[in-house]
Amino acid sequence: xxxxxxxxxxxxxxxxxxxxxxxxxxxxxxxxxxxxxxxxxxxxxxxxxxxxxxxxxxxxxxxxxxxxxxxxxxxxxxxxxxxxxxxxxxxxxxxxxxxxxxxxxxxxxxxxxxxxxxxxxxxxxxxxxxxxxxxxxxxxxxxxxxxxxxxxxxxxxxxxxxxxxxxxxxxx
Amino acid sequence: xxxxxxxxxxxxxxxxxxxxxxxxxxxxxxxxxxxxxxxxxxxxxxxxxxxxxxxxxxxxxxxxxxxxxxxxxxxxxxxxxxxxxxxxxxxxxxxxxxxxxxxxxxxxxxxxxxxxxxxxxxxxxxxxxxxxxxxxxxxxxxxxxxxxxxxxxxxxxxxxxxxxxxxxxxxx
DNA sequence: ATTAACTTTCAATTTTTATTGAAAGTTTGA
DNA sequence: TCAAACTTTCAATAAAAATTGAAAGTTAAT
Numbered sequence: 001x002x003x004x005x006x007x008x009x010x011x012x013x014x015x016x017x018x019x020x021x022x023x024x025x026x027x028x029x030x031x032x033x034x035x036x037x038x039x040x041x042x043x044x045x046x047x048x049x050x051x052x053x054x055x056x057x058x059x060x061x062x063x064x065x066x067x068x069x070x071x072x073x074x075x076x077x078x079x080x081x082x083x084x085x086x087x088x089x090x091x092x093x094x095x096x097x098x099x100x101x102x103x104x105x106x107x108x109x110x111x112x113x114x115x116x117x118x119x120x121x122x123x124x125x126x127x128x129x130x131x132x133x134x135x136x137x138x139x140x141x142x143x144x145x146x147x148x149x150x151x152x153x154x155x156x157x158x159x160x161x162x163x164x165x166x167x168x169x170x171x172x
Numbered sequence: 173x174x175x176x177x178x179x180x181x182x183x184x185x186x187x188x189x190x191x192x193x194x195x196x197x198x199x200x201x202x203x204x205x206x207x208x209x210x211x212x213x214x215x216x217x218x219x220x221x222x223x224x225x226x227x228x229x230x231x232x233x234x235x236x237x238x239x240x241x242x243x244x245x246x247x248x249x250x251x252x253x254x255x256x257x258x259x260x261x262x263x264x265x266x267x268x269x270x271x272x273x274x275x276x277x278x279x280x281x282x283x284x285x286x287x288x289x290x291x292x293x294x295x296x297x298x299x300x301x302x303x304x305x306x307x308x309x310x311x312x313x314x315x316x317x318x319x320x321x322x323x324x325x326x327x328x329x330x331x332x333x334x335x336x337x338x339x340x341x342x343x344x
Numbered sequence: 345a346t347t348a349a350c351t352t353t354c355a356a357t358t359t360t361t362a363t364t365g366a367a368a369g370t371t372t373g374a
Numbered sequence: 375t376c377a378a379a380c381t382t383t384c385a386a387t388a389a390a391a392a393t394t395g396a397a398a399g400t401t402a403a404t
Contacts, residue, residue: 003296003304006287010308013283020276022194024392035311038303043351053394058352079349079402089310104192111185115178124175131210132175136182138261139207196362215381225364230382251372251379 007036011050026052027060031069031085040073040082068095094154101150109147112140179208183222198224199232203241203257212245212254240267266326273322281319284312 001009011032018028029050034041041049046057061083064070069092073082086092116136120129173181183204190200201222206213213221218229233255236242241264245254258264288308292301 001287001290002293003290003301006290006304006308009283009287013280017276017280020194020272022192026392035307036304038300054351055353055395056393059393062352081351087307089314093314100192104189108185108189111181115173115181118173118175118178121174128210129175132178132208135207135259136178142261142265198362226381227365227383228363231363234382253381 007033010036024060026050026056027063030057030060031064034064034070034083034085035087037084040084042080042082044080046083067099097150098154101147101154105143105147105150109140109143112136112143116140179205182208196232198222198228199235202229202232203236206236206242206255206257207259209256212256214252214254216252218255239271269322270326273319273326277315277319277322281312281315284308284315288312 011029014032014035015025015029018031019025030046033046033049043054043057043061046052046061047054050057061070064083064085065072069086070083071086073084075082086095116133118129118133118136120126183201186204186207187197187201190203191197202218205218205221215226215229215233218224218233219226222229233242236255236257237244241258242255243258245256247254258267288305290301290305290308292298
């Protein structure tokens with residue numbers, strides 16, 4: 001396979017993966033393009049390579065910068081901005097995890113905390129209320145577990161990630 | 173807070189969480205409704221409680237059954253079908269993990285495997301090709317790590333999940 | 345202060361995805 | 375075998391999300 005074809009396949013595959021996980025296809029594709037590009041790219045470069053509009057490029061690179069996985073690069077004597085992706089995959093994964101935890105896990109934990117305060121009422125039997133409380137409690141436990149696991153991974157350095165965690169996963 | 177209000181908030185929150193992770197809002201809401209309902213529900217029950225059409229209920233309930241997290245329940249002497257959610261949250265999480273790994277992780281691993289076979293060509297410098305191969309290699313390593321981690325979690329029973337994994341996450 | 349080179353915004357549009365509802369299909373009991 | 379009580383399908387429709395492109399905004403050099 002030729003390099004260009006391989007790059008295209010990666011961009012396409014990464015885009016598909018992203019959209020399955022709630023990241024817009026284009027955002028994932030911009031990320032993939034920056035990952036496979038040796039140097040930083042300008043807005044025009046991205047527009048041309050992915051065949052998308054200027055506004056779209058701007059929107060998506062800014063979202064990627066919000067996530068901390070893409071950086072703006074300024075070159076002396078150049079007015080336009082160049083963009084490059086964090087190339088360390090563990091760091092990238094950590095940053096994504098951090099951001100998604102903040103955006104998605106924390107809100108549901110808040111909701112779970114609120115609704116676990118459900119009080120006995122005349123319209124529901126005590127059994128119904130108890131069943132609900134128990135159900136929510138187990139979801140809450142699980143979500144808190146996931147939250148703590150995410151924290152640990154976020155704090156962990158790459159060595160820990162590769163050695164300690166790897167050993168756990170393959171104890172043989 | 174009253175039980176009904178708490179249930180609604182859970183259904184809404186679960187729906188939002190789902191859509192952030194690439195699951196349709198309605199599918200997540202049907203799942204949430206079944207989770208908070210003490211008994212099994214009929215198609216009509218779901219239609220009424222979520223205010224959605226019969227076709228939509230049918231579609232989403234079948235998708236949830238594909239995932240293995242909702243079961244059909246037949247009652248003697250009743251022609252219609254009732255549905256109930258797996259109430260064990262660890263088991264639910266495991267089943268979701270398993271299904272998503274199959275649907276989303278495996279395809280990207282296949283793509284990565286293919287494109288790592290990139291060959292030197294006249295249109296690209298050896299350095300470019302090498303940089304690409306290295307990049308893809310690190311993504312591949314990471315994806316394979318995630319794949320193995322998922323396998324382990326899938327095989328693990330609840331005890332392991334709660335004790336061993338918990339200890340690792342909070343080594344103090 | 346002006347202008348050229350850029351970035352950002354946003355209302356309009358397109359594309360994608362989800363939903364409906366009615367018709368077709370299936371199953372079960374009489 | 376019939377018909378009632380269901381489930382399933384799918385073409386049409388609606389809703390949501392992504393995208394465009396042109397105009398407005400910003401910045402930096404002269």
